Amino acid sequence: MKSIHIIAMLAILFICSCNTKPKATNEIALGDTLTTKSGLQYIYLKKGEGRKIETGSAVGTYLSLKVQDSVVWNTNELPDSLFTYVANYSRLIKGFTEITMLLREGDEVIAILPDSLAYGAKGAGDIIPPFATIVYDQFKVISVEEPKLFLSDTLLAILKAEDAEKSIAKYKEITNGLDSTKYHTDTEQLFRIHDVLSKEEKHQLAFDFIFPMAELTDNSRLKYKAAMSLEALGKVNQAKDILQKLLVKAPDNQQIKMKLKELSKKK
DSSP, X not given: OHHHHHHHHHXXXXXXXXXXXXXXXXXXXXXXXXXXXXXOEXXXXXXXXXXXXXXXXXXXXXXXXXXXXXEEEEGGGSSSOOEEEETTTSOOOHHHHHHHTTOBTTOEEEEEEOGGGXXXXXXXXXXXXXXXXXXXEEEEEEEEOOOOEEHHHHHXXXXXXXXXXXHHHHHHHHHTSGGGGGEEOSTHHHHXXXXXXXXXXXXXXXXXXXXXXXXXXXXXXXXXXXXXXXXXXXXXXXXXXXXXXXXXXXXXXXXXXXXXXXXXXXX
16 A cells, blocks of 8 residues: 555656746755756655765665656665766766756655656667656665766876877876875776777777776776777777687677677678
8 A cells, every 4th residue: 555655646746746846955845846957857855964966976876766657676676785876977867867966965856757868769678668757766865975087088188199008107107096096997987988989980099098908907898899999990800819819718708709700701
C-alpha cells in the first residue's frame, strides 16, 4: 500500500507542476515542484546545508530510478551503494547533469526528466523504452568534494600548442608531485583526450600521446584506443599487432576478436 500512495503522490505533483513558476532559492519549500526552462522538474524532500556542487566536484549519490512506475535501478542494491561521478564532466544524460548542478550536499529530491533530457527516441536497451519520462524517486546527495581541475584540459592545451612528448612530461610532473591533489588524475582523463583528438581527426597526435601513456600505465583499454588511432591512419598492420598482443593477455575478449576480424578484411 505504501508504494501505491507514493506513486499517487508523484502523479499528483507531476500534474500540478504544470502551473508551477520558478522560485528564488530562499522561497523554496519542501514539497514544492520546481520546473526549469528545459522541462526538468524536481521536488525537495530535504534541504541540505553542505557544500554546493560545482564543476569538478566529486559527488556521491544514492539513487532510485523509476520508469513507468517500476524501479529499474537502485544503487542500494549494488556492492558499493554510492553512485559517484564528477560534476559537469562525467558522461551522463543531460537531465542528470542539470539536476546535479542545482543541488548541494545533504539535499534529497525527486527529479522528473522528460525523454528530451533522458534517453530520447533510442531509449536504453531493454530497460528504458523510447520517449520515456524517467523519475528519480530518490536522489540523495551524500557527499560533495571540493572542486578539482581536470588534468585532461591541461594536457590537451600542451598537446595542441606543443607536442605529445611535453604533454606526457607534464603528466608525470603533476601526478608525481604535490599538484596531484589539485587535479582529477583518473584514467578517464586520458580517454577524454583521445576522444577529443579523434573527433578533431588528429589521429597521429592522438596516437603519439595515447600509446606511450598506455605503456606507462600498462592500461589495455588505452592500448586498444591506440590501435583505433592507427586504423584511422590507415596503418592496419600496426593496429593488428597491438590487438594481437592484447589478445594474448585477454584471450576471451570478444571486442578485440571482432576488431581483429574486421581489420583482417582490410589491406
